[in-house]
Amino acid sequence: MWTKILTMIIVINLIDIGISKPASGTSEENRQLPEKKNSSIRLKLDKPGVKYGDHYLCRAERIEERRYLTEIAPVKSWGANHKSSLHACPRPTVEEHGAVWPCGEMSASLFDRDHEHYAVCHPEYDGLVLYEFGDEQGDEVGTPLKLPQGVSFEVGEGTKYPYLVVKVYYGNSMYYFSGGMTVYGDDDLPGITYLYQTEPTRYEAGVMLLINDGVLRPNSDMPENENVLDVVCDPTSMHRHTSVIAFAYRVHAHSRGVLISGFRLRGSVNQEWTLIGSRSPQEEQRYYPISNPLQIRPDDCLIARCQYDNPTNETIMLASRREREMCRFHIMYYMERPVAHANETSEERFWENFCVAFSPIRITDMSDYLGDIPKWVEEVSLKKVN
Known part of the structure; x- marks a missing residue:
């Protein structure tokens, strides 16, 4: 099965992040600010002998709690990708844990032709594009999306969007051959990072x-x-x-x-x-x-x-x-x-x-x-x- 061709890991780090004081006059001014945490979703492709260049690939993470996202940014791997995005889905196209699927223009040399054009979210459900970074030259890191003070995207268990899906475009195939090419560590995997809190924003x-x-x-x-x-x-x-x-x-x-x-x-x-x-x-x-x-x-x-x-x-x-x-x-x-x-x-x-x-x-x-x-x-x- 093509779902076994690729594997992917999700790296999640929880750290304390300080945030700025709310604007004067808001109802949040006189209460303690909620703790913010950091999480990232990253891709790891480790199938020997497979060429991964010029492909869109996706991986979903089910969020088991309500999270309120306040900032989103790309995690760029050196030379690896120049397009990445984060989507909120009621249901992803592929729900199997750990599965990676083609979610754009796919080549039949990597996947069975019947599976070339899978969507990010399941076709029966409407998803949201929360963030997208695209640099045709592959030189820039990407501009983070910082929501206004007191504003957040609500995702996770009990919401309309229990899944987050990371989508990455692999535009340079030379980095994805096993043998003879550099293999990067987990800290250099492409993907998306985001700040969130578990307390609702106004x-x-x-x-x-x-x-x-x-x-x-x-x-x-x-x-x-x-x-x-x-x-x-x-x-x-x-x-x-x-x-x-x-x-x-x-x-x-x-x-x-x-x-x-x-x-x-x-x-x-x-x-x-x-x-x-x-x-x-x-x-x-x-x-x-x-x-x-x-x-x-x-x-x-x-x-x-x-x-x-x-x-x-x-x-x-x-x-x-x-x-x-x-x-x-x-x-x-x-x-x-x-x-x-x-x-x-x-x-x-x-x-x-x-x-x-x-x-x-x-x-x-x-x-x-x-x-x-x-x-x-x-x-x-x-x-x-x-």
């Missing part, structure tokens, strides 16, 4: 995801060669019943992606457009802070635009495979954790956390619903392509 973090799963047409088929896919999520397509504060965003596309932008649209008469964030998916695909954190209300409309450059004559399906394309705009938010509902997860008391569009209709074709699109919206979401 605010709970979550992620909303705007997706277009349609098709990418050639540039020549698009008006003025402006090749875009739009996502419009009105209150009926993403149900929610409380307001949140959005404080970070992340974009994701593959090689043809040029620019991805997100907006909040408020009001049905005097409509107000606000930019959430805009960035090229060819830059480091991590969460970036929103310049001015903004409130998202239940009656707000959320909009994303993905711009591409497809100079070929081919129509490309949107899917997770590398040769396909993707259109994803992530919004990281926080909300107050209701004391009366301490045993509920955020999604049970909040809203659906994703919205999917399949239509190629542009926002400029939806004036009956969206009204007149401000000129600056078009300008900020379109980049000149040579």
Whole structure:
């Protein structure tokens, strides 16, 4: 079985970590700060004679207690990986203890072709991307994600996300041959490290995801060669019943992606457009802070635009495979954790956390619903392509 081809270890260290004083005026100011602990999930590949380069691999850890994650960062092995991510899953694709599975573009030389494209989380469940670091050159360590004071991701036993899954991309095969190449120790294994506490924070973090799963047409088929896919999520397509504060965003596309932008649209008469964030998916695909954190209300409309450059004559399906394309705009938010509902997860008391569009209709074709699109919206979401 392919699950026996690879083995992996989880290294967990518990140490005392000091944290800064909460902002003045919070309810936490006059009480003792909770202890923070450090944990890491790392990969170890030790099958002799197997080439591990150019592969995504995953390993899940079931968290047997409630943990509140406040900081996430990559653990980089020298020359080993240049992409890693941490996911929260209701259920991973593979639950077998100690199993490692292919969770991206896999080569049939390493795994049976029937098992090439396993997902991170089980396809029947929606997971969250808590952190991702990507450096195409493999030179950088990665920017840690530090949540605002008093904010955390709730994971573990009794929550919607009892599993954490680490995903690592092995981009340089020369380091993974047994015999003749250097074998690294446990302290130099790639993976993810995170800070957590076992006492709830005042605010709970979550992620909303705007997706277009349609098709990418050639540039020549698009008006003025402006090749875009739009996502419009009105209150009926993403149900929610409380307001949140959005404080970070992340974009994701593959090689043809040029620019991805997100907006909040408020009001049905005097409509107000606000930019959430805009960035090229060819830059480091991590969460970036929103310049001015903004409130998202239940009656707000959320909009994303993905711009591409497809100079070929081919129509490309949107899917997770590398040769396909993707259109994803992530919004990281926080909300107050209701004391009366301490045993509920955020999604049970909040809203659906994703919205999917399949239509190629542009926002400029939806004036009956969206009204007149401000000129600056078009300008900020379109980049000149040579």
